[in-house]
Amino acid sequence: MLGAPAVQAETAELAAGLGMPAGKAEEKLTAHLRLLVPTHETGPTRLLHALLHPALSCWDLQVDRSVAAELRQLGGLHPLVFLPAHRGYADPMLLATTFRAVGLPPTIRFAGDNLSFWPIGPLGRRTGSVFIRRNFAGDRLYTLAIRSFIRYAVRHGHNLEWYPEGTRSRTGQLSPFRHGLTRTLVEVLDDSPSGDAYVVPVTISYELLPDAERLVAEDAGRPKRPEGVRWLIEHCRASRRLRGGRAWISFGTPFSIREHIAPAQPGTDAKDDGRGVTAPGAGKAEAPASGWRAARAVGRELDCRLRAASPVTPGCLLILVLTGGHREPRDVWQIMRELKSLMAFIGSRKIPGVGLRPLSSQREVQRVLGRLVRAGAVAVDVPGPASPSRYRIGAAQAHLAAFYREQTVHWFVTRAIAELALATATDGTAAEVESWALRLHGLLGGLIPLPEPTAFLAELHHELAEIGWPDGEPEAVAALSPTRLLAEQPFLLGHRVLGGALEAALAAATAQADSHEQAGRPEFPGGQGALTGRWPESRSQNRWRAATAAATRATAAKNTAGHDSEPDTADRRAERRRAYVADLAAAVRGLDLVADLDVRADQGRADQGRAAGDRTTDGRSTDGRSTDGRSATDAGGPHAEAASESDAAGVPPPSPAFADSRPVASSGGVADRNDEEREKP
Template sequence: MSQLDSRRASTGSNSHVYLIDAMSDLDVQAANQWIDDQSGDSEHRPESVVMSPDTLAEFTDSAAASDPLVVPLRVSHKSPDQQLALSRRVVSRLSKSVLRWAPAQDADSWTIVVGEPATLSDLRERFDDTGGRSLSAFIARQASLALDRAEREVIGSEYKVPRFVVEEMTDRASFRTDLAALAESADRPVEDVENRVHEILDEMVATENHRAVDLWGQLGKYFSRAYNVEVDKTGLQAVRDLNKTHPLVFLPNHRSYLDPLVLRPALLKEGFPMNHVMGGINVGFWPIGPLAKRSGVVLIQRKFSDEIYKWTLRQYMSFLLGKKFNLEWYIEGGRSRTGKLRPPRFGLLSYLFDALDNSTASDAYLVPTSITYDRLHEVSTMAEEMHGAQKQAEGIRMAIGYIRAQGKIRGTVYLSFGTPMSVRGFLDANEDKRVAVQKAALAVSHAINEATPVTPAALVAMAMLGIEDRALNVNEMWSIIAPLSTYIRDRGLPTAGGIDLDNVDVMTSAVRAQVAAGVVKRFDEGPEPLFYLAQDKHLVLAFFRNNAIHFFVMRAIGELVVLRTKDCPTGVVAAEDLWKSALELRDLLKFEFFFGDKREFGERLEAEVDLIDPQWRTAISEPSYAVKSLESQPFHLAHRVLQPIFEAYQVVADQLLMLSPGKEFDKPAFLTECLGAAQAKRLRQQLEHSDAISNELFDTALQLAENRDLLDSDAAGVTVRRRDFAAEIASWARVSGQIRVMAHIALDKVDADAARRRGENT
């Protein structure tokens, strides 16, 4: 049995009392033996009291006059560093007794932990300041918290967990005052509201313990065993420094059910304490839910209008911030099924801003967090859902199938972090808290995109999806990827693991990985190997393209804006014409991408057009300039990035024109009709991109249509406005189709140039 230095207990006080925090009689015996050893031959062995409500109440009454130094003591059981042998048996037999699977302890692993001491009078004074109801209960909590802090020196910072949450929250006088005000506003008896609050806290509050944390970590390793995790440590240094003085709120994108299982161990390995993950109660099913709750997951209802529930959530978040516990949730609200970052949800962020105002914490920092997979099993399932398949309900059967599937793939997941953002800074800069929340959410979303690295898988997807009806040989494939790689390097964009995308071997491995996954097919029966998209895998590959699509949107817009000038009726083009077209596209695509304000949008667009041709300002009015300028470019993006979106939007616009007047809009039925219409158009070669057949894209098109008041068939002038909407989309689809033709002509030249070089060499 080992021990910590006990000098903290030797403060010169004439009398001190040890409070023993024990889980068993063996712990009591071990603690008393340690006290005996510390006393040596002294005639006055310090008193020891086992912490329990009765003994502590008796102790506080009897010792008030002598004012002893109270020294908390605990027998800590260190966790051995070993892996759990997890199998189907673990998954199928987890229950309320799940913690039996955690590693057992032996007597040789005990460590005596001594917490920070305090005099009884000091504890009484602190108790009076809180307005609590029980001095003995307060002393017990303070002793346990002091021991928790000391114990983390032994077992590690991952075990920094809040204790006595409900007791600390509800025992304060300020809480009871606010509760009374809440009951009055709800016009309900205080007792009823208090009971409701306790029900919510029982469901919501994470009740961590060491063995559950250990087991959750082992389960996480098993669930994510298919992946190697690479962490951008450069971005973490500023985050680590801030965490010394402030609570952090990690806000990752959401790509997979694995996200929290990947992020937690990576952060713990880098020395961060465990996050409190704000998770939807939909994952609270047995056995995952009970274990998750005991491991730091806060289970909250996904939708709620109950003012008592909202108030309780704010109180809990305020408590966690005041105790400097880190939080984590997924700002998109749910998994992205397209690979693009979804619009942020403001709900939890709004509660956070309210909680900070009511917390003892001076500030909290938002940490934009990017999680990127180069392969992901569940993409195929999400693609099926975008084609109309029903989403499988979360449950034990789904979880078991998901776990099994992880053994069938191998890949890498990349974790990157943006610059932390001060919550207090947003509040101080905006008088309206709602505006502060919205600006913070958009800033975090933009930072997540900027931190997301370009993967080799994204480039392979970009190449294949631009020419999906055509197989590529090796030379053609590289003719697309090489200039894209150069563009990425010239712009200084982040790359996965810092790898060199110009390296032929790196990109060859990426193509082979997609072939092995069955997303890309290889044809070897001809004179040379050919690669082409597998049937019905377009949305799967689009997911990986879309992980990096935000880096290429402005370039694609620049191509379209420049090319559209050739249709100018006067033949003379001014910069104002380019800007007008750009703003039209910005409005058309505002539900797909984060563009920033008009000034930022203009600066980014101008920089992209400069890359296309630095002389465009003086040459724009020359006849045929636009076409010649774009034809000379080493690569084209508009047909790869934006044409599928325009085609999906066109389907929605055409279906809106068919809606009957006076009929109430039925969104589910309308989406089903769009899906059938899109599939029919693709079969008839009226759509050039199969990834345009997507309920997710139809949904964002409907958001745009609703924003323009096009869903109400009885609205004034709606028929004309629907026609204008369809015509606007068709015009941009036509221009992006012209870019596609350019790209195919460039591909045709690749083989011709290769043949010419072979002839010259012979």
């Protein structure tokens, strides 16, 4: 590396700029590179897996092999850059197991130097890990060392791996990307016009995370505990408590970085909405020449493809069911009745899912619920020996449950906005409903992942049509009541998906409006973050920061034609804040209405089931209960579990993505299995 002409020229130029001798600059650069350059050795790899075996052996790893052949072929032509969404500390080791299982070579993995403690650091450097500083913007020699190493790795065809969020998500959603390494890679490729590298999005989904409880505690304000030997021991113990959990790894569609640093085509400029979700390829529209703009374009494309590849998990789906209505306790048969409607929704929209097909079984639903209870995301009430157990998400479980739900909630956002627009529109006309939907899209910008406006409108009209709202037919619209239409739906999602985000936004906007001209942003109120307490997960530092930033953007002065000369007075700013708070308050009231309608509709469906009074040959009614009021499993008997199978209609069929997966045992005791495949209709 040091002998490369480009590195020598940059070192001499940097030394002159810093006013130090060239020999001194080269000496420092050499010291940095000695700490960066890793090796791949068999002995340390086995030793590291043995050391982390307690944390890795608890996972039943299931691998998507559908694109393995394509990745192997593409990797023979260009370096591959694997950029996973960061969920937990086990991500790198499970991904290394996956590479061995699908026949891909090991990667050079970039990690934060907070994990370089003994023995992870010394062993990690001999198994392909590069431990870098979390922030090195002010150290130009260290930056040169990173760039020199990446240039060498790319030119020699090594595959790279890092986590673009730079940290594990505290909310379950994708965190904003840090573009430093991506920018360095873009600059390296820009210096070599003939070179290219392909980004491979990777999704890692866990049934449960051993450190999820600590993550949400940090999101609520608890300081992060530094990593070390004691921390490692406790993490391994926590992982053992969740033994038998499932993890799924799948690869998104690779894309070329070269296409994002090519000259822009006339008339192809695209606007970015900050945290929106756009269609694949949207990041190429801006096509900046180099630097930060190219890195952000790559980030937008990656964000889109990671979300498109993120599957719905059984735990996420059951938590979505339990957050319905006013979060009343539900027994397993009530859960399965609503679960069937949600599964039909997922199947009709071709949303990817993993482990969903077995949820047609009462036994599997109870197994997943039991694991959620054990993890602290769900509470269970046992009224008595003759009554079925009832599951709920209370205030103590809300934040942790939201962490799991938010991982795939983006699939349900447009439907939730459609419901809320119908509940909030005052006159009930088609124009008013669409206007409120666009207003909600603006209010939620930066708080939850959203499609860009054009795609959002297309999805909105589809969802409204699915609900039964006629598009562009004034006579039909006039004959309909939006409230009655919502009450007739088999399920409602608005309050389940948007409650925490809108309540946090209302809390932040109210605090900002009350502070008037107070300098800086309002401080995070901790336990007082929620205004109504209906959505306790709104008490989140990350939500508060995003909501405060959104309120600042929404109430900032906007220069419009004919108004540029008008001064932005304190009264005008206060008026904008009041209008913003009023819109959010109306949206929260709409969520309350949706929740009330959801409770009423659920009660109506239950009453209809009891009124039907049909009995099956084994003495169970149409809602799955035995004649003595107990569920089939509670009633006991050798065939209770077999008799509890629900109708499989509406359950998404398995996709080819996991169809050819085979059991592959890793050195850490992790295997992928074929019995529970990924579903993608």
